[in-house]
Amino acid sequence: MSKVKKSNYKILLLVPIVLLLLSAVFLINSYLQTGEWFKRSIELKGGALITIHIDKPVQLETLEDMLSPLGDFVLKETRGISGYRILIEAGSDVNVTEIIRTLQEGGLKIKSYSSETIGPALGESFWYQAQLAIVVAFILMGVIVFAIFRTIVPSVAVILAALSDIVVTLAFMQILGISLSLAGIAALLMLIGYSIDTDILLTTRTIRIHEKDVPHRIKDAFTTGITMTGTTMAALISVLIFSTSSVLTQIATVLLIGLGIDLINTWLQNATILRWYCESRGI
Numbered sequence: 326m327s328k329v330k331k332s333n334y335k336i337l338l339l340v341p342i343v344l345l346l347l348s349a350v351f352l353i354n355s356y357l358q359t360g361e362w363f364k365r366s367i368e369l370k371g372g373a374l375i376t377i378h379i380d381k382p383v384q385l386e387t388l389e390d391m392l393s394p395l396g397d398f399v400l401k402e403t404r405g406i407s408g409y410r411i412l413i414e415a416g417s418d419v420n421v422t423e424i425i426r427t428l429q430e431g432g433l434k435i436k437s438y439s440s441e442t443i444g445p446a447l448g449e450s451f452w453y454q455a456q457l458a459i460v461v462a463f464i465l466m467g468v469i470v471f472a473i474f475r476t477i478v479p480s481v482a483v484i485l486a487a488l489s490d491i492v493v494t495l496a497f498m499q500i501l502g503i504s505l506s507l508a509g510i511a512a513l514l515m516l517i518g519y520s521i522d523t524d525i526l527l528t529t530r531t532i533r534i535h536e537k538d539v540p541h542r543i544k545d546a547f548t549t550g551i552t553m554t555g556t557t558m559a560a561l562i563s564v565l566i567f568s569t570s571s572v573l574t575q576i577a578t579v580l581l582i583g584l585g586i587d588l589i590n591t592w593l594q595n596a597t598i599l600r601w602y603c604e605s606r607g608i
Contacts, residue, residue, distance in 0.1 A: 334597055341594035344586075345489045348496035355499060363499050366506035367414050369455065371448030375413040375421055376571075377428070378436040382409050391431040395424060399504075403571055408436070412571070414504075417442050455510040462517055463487070473525070479532055482598040483524040486590040490520045493590075494583040503579070508572045512579035519557065519584060523550045523591045531599045532608055539603045543596050550591065558584055 356362045367374050385400045388411065392398050399414040413424065421440045429435060443451075466487065471480045491513055498505065530546040531539065561584075564577040602608075 334600060337593045337597045341489060341590050344493055344589065348493040351496045351499065352492070363495050364502075364504040365448075365452065366504040366509075367443055367448065368507045369448055369452040369505060371443050371445030372417050373415045373419045373421065373440060373442045375415070375419075375424060375438060375440045377411040377413070377425075377433075377438045379409050379411060379434060380436060383411070383433065385411075388428065388431075388433065391427055391433075392424060395420075395427060398424075403574060410571070417444060451507060455507065458510065458514065459491075459517075462514055466517060466521060470521070470525070474528060474532070476532075478602045479528045479599060482595050482602075483521065483528060486524050486587070486595045487517050487520040489590045489594065490516055490583055490587050493586045494579065497582050497586070498579065501582075503575075506575060508575035509579050512576040512583070515576070516580060516583035516587070519554075519580075520587050520591070523553065523587065524595055526550055526553075527591060527595055528599060531596075531603060535608065539600050539608075543600060547592060547596075551588075554584055554588060 352362050382402065382404075385402060388400055389398070392400075392413075396415065396419070401412040401414075403410045403412065415424075425435065425438060463484075467480075467484050470483050474480050474483075494513065494516065495505070498509070503509070526549060527543065527546045531542045534542055537545070558581060561577040561581050564573055565581070568574055568577070
């Protein structure tokens with residue numbers, strides 16, 4: 326019986342593995358259908374963004390019907406302390422005045438509005454720089470992790486957890502209809518840092534502290550790690566509730582998704598790999 330219990334923990338690896346595979350399949354399917362791995366905001370592909378401030382919520386379907394004769398638009402609603410906002414994404418050649426007039430004639434009471442336009446070339450430039458930033462971040466992260474632990478399995482486990490966090494978070498963003506923006510890129514870079522923090526904490530306490538057996542070392546690391554993640558998530562929730570900035574809201578939303586996924590990848594995936602590694606090496 327004890328032998329069965331000792332080996333059963335490896336089954337936990339199925340959860341993050343299945344989650345990663347499903348996310349990868351989802352992103353691949355998106356690429357095959359649309360030519361893009363995930364939806365990008367106008368900041369990363371070019372276009373116009375119209376922000377409309379209103380006093381009360383409205384049915385987006387009604388607004389979409391009003392605007393349908395003018396072209397294809399993506400509408401979103403955000404909420405904050407200052408009230409409600411409607412975000413309209415459109416092509417860079419859109420007539421903002423005509424859109425506002427159409428909505429007002431349809432009965433929408435607009436407090437104020439603003440618009441910004443990003444050309445396709447500039448959007449692609451931002452996208453290239455964003456991809457470069459993530460690639461460089463992963464390379465530097467890998468170098469530092471290998472320099473710290475100098476062993477292949479623990480180092481690869483840390484990097485795999487961070488990579489899984491990014492891939493699964495991107496998939497969940499698409500499922501929830503969250504377009505990747507510059508704010509989202511910033512959140513993903515922050516997520517890499519948060520992921521590495523908890524994984525290095527877990528790895529250090531598991532392979533370098535030998536005062537207790539492996540399960541107790543992991544348990545001690547879990548107590549500290551879950552406290553770190555919990556306090557961060559609490560702060561992000563407060564941002565979602567009280568922030569009136571769409572940028573802060575996007576960052577908080579993406580980070581909350583990523584940190585929830587990181588709990589799985591750190592404490593089911595990485596912890597299981599490290600326990601397996603330590604027990605096989607007699608550490």
